[in-house]
Amino acid sequence: MSDFDKLHRFLFTQANVRGELVRLDESLKNIVHSYEYPVQIQTLLSEMAAATSLLTATLKFKGEISLQIQSKGPVSYAVLNATHEQTLRGVARWDETLETLPDTFSELLTQAVLVITITPDEGERYQGVVALDKPSLAECIEGYFAQSEQLATSVHLMTDMSDPKNAKASGVLLQVLPTDASATDVSQANEFAHISKLTETLTKEEMFSLSVEDILYRLYHQEDVEMYPAKDVTFACSCSKERSAEALRHVEKSELHAIIAEEGAIKMNCQYCHAEYRFDSIDVEAIHNGNFDVSSSNQ
Missing domain, CATH: 3.90.1280.10 (HSP33 redox switch-like)
Incomplete structure (x- = not known):
């Protein structure tokens, strides 16, 4: 059975660090092929989908998260919505008069911001805004957590666009768990940095070809890792x-x-x-x- 379109959660029990890994395949098709998107926008939406799935898993309540990009560049607008049940939907708008689009994140989105909206089924909505002033979406999301949550967070996003009809995306999120006394503990910071460095060694080929169990063993076989049951990720629209x-x-x-x-x-x-x-x-x-x-x- 494929472990694509599933969110995997795991815990480093000796390091007080939690992790998530998601790989998307079928759940992307209704997003990236809903319009005649250029490959650059398909890539952006795929990264946003993986990132939104990872962020939704951080919710401690029923609700949804929206990642919305507003830009004065070739891509003017992009949004990905996800619910606590891991249902995704998304759309983008771009300057269709352009014959070609730039390939880099920074050129595609200029004078841009990322608006992260958290909407619980019960309770008040929360909204955070972060400038998209870093070379990648992953780094911008890390900046959001540093700014708003003040929790050490590492985000890795990858896409595989080699098959135009079968876009794939993946993401890994690592985050220090908040504690009463050791949030700034030096040993905890060192452990988090060590785990983050291990994660950076993962290649795109490994991410999209190995099983999740093999990926985690390849990266963290010297760590004490506890895995939780995977959760399915699907495309679903809430319109009616x-x-x-x-x-x-x-x-x-x-x-x-x-x-x-x-x-x-x-x-x-x-x-x-x-x-x-x-x-x-x-x-x-x-x-x-x-x-x-x-x-x-x-x-």
């Missing part, structure tokens, strides 16, 4: 006709009827999965009367 109807409820009814008179129906398309939801005049009346039922909708 009910959510679309709720959005229409905030639009003037007369404006909605005018659209229907001109176009025959209101059509709402999901930018993530391309699902189309249609609403007629009967639907509009039901929405604004507060008794819309998707099962009885005419469209």
